[in-house]
Amino acid sequence: MNEPDSVHQVKGLPYLSYAAGAALGMWGWFSLEHFTNYRISHGGEAKAEPIHIAFPLIASVLAPIIALVMWRRAIGIAKHGVPVTATVRSISSVVKQMRNVSFEYEFQGVKYSKRKSIDCTCSDELTLGGEMEIIVDQRNPKRILLKN
Numbered sequence: 540m541n542e543p544d545s546v547h548q549v550k551g552l553p554y555l556s557y558a559a560g561a562a563l564g565m566w567g568w569f570s571l572e573h574f575t576n577y578r579i580s581h582g583g584e585a586k587a588e589p590i591h592i593a594f595p596l597i598a599s600v601l602a603p604i605i606a607l608v609m610w611r612r613a614i615g616i617a618k619h620g621v622p623v624t625a626t627v628r629s630i631s632s633v634v635k636q637m638r639n640v641s642f643e644y645e646f647q648g649v650k651y652s653k654r655k656s657i658d659c660t661c662s663d664e665l666t667l668g669g670e671m672e673i674i675v676d677q678r679n680p681k682r683i684l685l686k687n
Contacts, residue, residue: 549684
């Protein structure tokens with residue numbers, strides 16, 4: 540089935556990668572605490588007991604489900620969304636290969652402001668006061684996709 544070129548394609552691989560990373564991270568944490576004497580703490584005193592096996596098991600089940608829901612939402616926005624041009628208001632400095640980009644857009648006579656973390660490869664092409672292409676969800680105009 541051929542889809543028109545105007546429909547933005549949303550790939551599932553990034554969503555799957557984040558889910559796999561979260562699950563592997565939890566299993567790594569579990570393994571670190573169970574097979575060594577190291578404990579991960581938040582600046583306080585570390586617990587003597589390692590984390591329970593329920594944490595990585597729950598993360599292994601929930602992470603793919605959450606990724607699937609987010610991917611399906613992105614597909615819905617791409618399929619039923621409207622392309623809109625947004626105006627870049629600010630671009631932050633680089634933190635972990637990402638930049639916070641603030642932008643404004645107008646949809647059906649209402650102005651919206653949004654801030655998104657955008658990969659440096661995309662954000663390096665943006666200029667202050669310049670334009671960027673987004674896709675706005677018709678059902679909820681606060682939800683958007685970047686068109687890159």
